[in-house]
Amino acid sequence: MKYKKRYLVNIRTKIIHDTLNIKPRCKVNMMKQDNALFCDTLQEALEYPNKITPKTSKCPFCFAI
Numbered sequence: 001m002k003y004k005k006r007y008l009v010n011i012r013t014k015i016i017h018d019t020l021n022i023k024p025r026c027k028v029n030m031m032k033q034d035n036a037l038f039c040d041t042l043q044e045a046l047e048y049p050n051k052i053t054p055k056t057s058k059c060p061f062c063f064a065i
């Protein structure tokens, strides 16, 4: 998969990935193209699908410190 923007949201699992820090355990290559949403900012990804009831969470692998 080609990363068009830094943050990649799987809209089916609602998991946000940081494409600059992808780990094998993220399994982003298993994600269907139809489920992929790219965001420029983490804020935008965290507010998916909207600010009032965001459904997303950060991937524990690529966001691990």
Ligand SMILES: [Zn+2]
Pocket: 016, 017, 018, 022, 023, 026, 059, 060, 061, 062, 063
């Ligand atoms: Zn990840």
